[in-house]
Amino acid sequence: MYLISLLQISFLFLCTANGASSEDKNDKTATVDCSTLRLGQFICPDPNIDQINPDTQQFYGCTKGKDIPSEGEAEVQCLAAEGITCNETRNSTFRRKLPCKWTNGYSLEIALLLSVFLGMFGLDRFYLGYPGIGLAKLCTLGFMFLGQLLDIILIAAQVVGPSDGSAYVIPYYGAGVSVIRSDNETYLLPQADWHNIT
Template sequence: MSSYLMLFLLLLDINSQCVIAYLSSPHVGQEPPYTAQQSPVMSSPVALTASSTAPVVTDSYLSRCPSGSQCSRLPADCIICAFHHNCSYGRPANFTCRARAGVHCVNEQGQPQQNFTLTLDCRFCWQLDASQYRCSNSTSCMTVSCPRRRYNASCEALEHVHCLGKRVFQKRLFCNWTGGYKWSTALALSISLGGFGADRFYLGQWREGLGKLFSFGGLGIWTLIDVLLIGVGYVGPADGSLYI
């Protein structure tokens, strides 16, 4: 019984020491320091004035900015806009913009202008139509597969396209590169010389081509099956590319 009492007193002493150490800590009762963070989203349009901090003039964008052109027709890299994200998707919205440092533009009357209003459809860059941005291509993914494979592409909005958010974004796209193989040629070879494996040789599938050659097209059964598979596009080039 005495051993249990000694153990209880030992635990009580350890617990009291932890409590005293915690209460004596200088952080107890004090709020953590507040660090201001700048929000990347603007809830309302902000007028841009000449006193705003101007970016450093570099030749990287000046070479693409025509001098003396209309301000609202400048490429996206030539202007700075106060985009607000509380607009309705797909509907026109007005944004306050100004030309970047070193860029000279005019209004519709031909008078020099610094600040102007730009009207564009409310959508983020990654929501643009496929014709309004360009993406990197991948030649390492298989295009002829079931299901069709995708790859992570780095995309960028075209210079003349204005949109909200980052102009460089990531998208999951279908593998769509081609090695120059024609579907019509492969189908014609499958119908005419498929019994000798000509279609498989053309597509770069040498093992299947040799198998059809020495088996006389699988006694005609393999030849008929390949005509159907190539016709529907299920069998494609060995490098995984698309037909042209």
């Protein structure tokens, strides 16, 4: 009996709370500068055919990175969470810079095919912009085929890339590799409050 009464009261409370919250959602909208929104307050939808450049397989307008050329940025269309209106557009859409991989036209498939079939003549290295190594492979028959085998592995793993520092052209949802580098933000530095343990 008490259980049934408790369930009825909680059901009544939930119905009242849901009704109040739906009314509050309709009444409350905030107008903000959408460039200051944090993760979870906006979504940049999966790129559609209008946002991806078919030649580079990256966002249109992907620019070359300053420190690392392959790590660039591009402005894409994003959508603010429900109840948020952007100052810039007076609706819930806005443009935001997202990371992209700057490419200069070097295809991973072409580099890999050249390495497998013509790597003994150094054509893979000539294609990627390394004429010195390509000439050495040409004169030594791919370092007696060992250099060819090594280059097949290095190009397939995307360790060896184009000489200009750009990324390979790979389908947007393809098997791209992201290199994680260690810097002062990712490396644990000793803090002043740590005690010396001897």
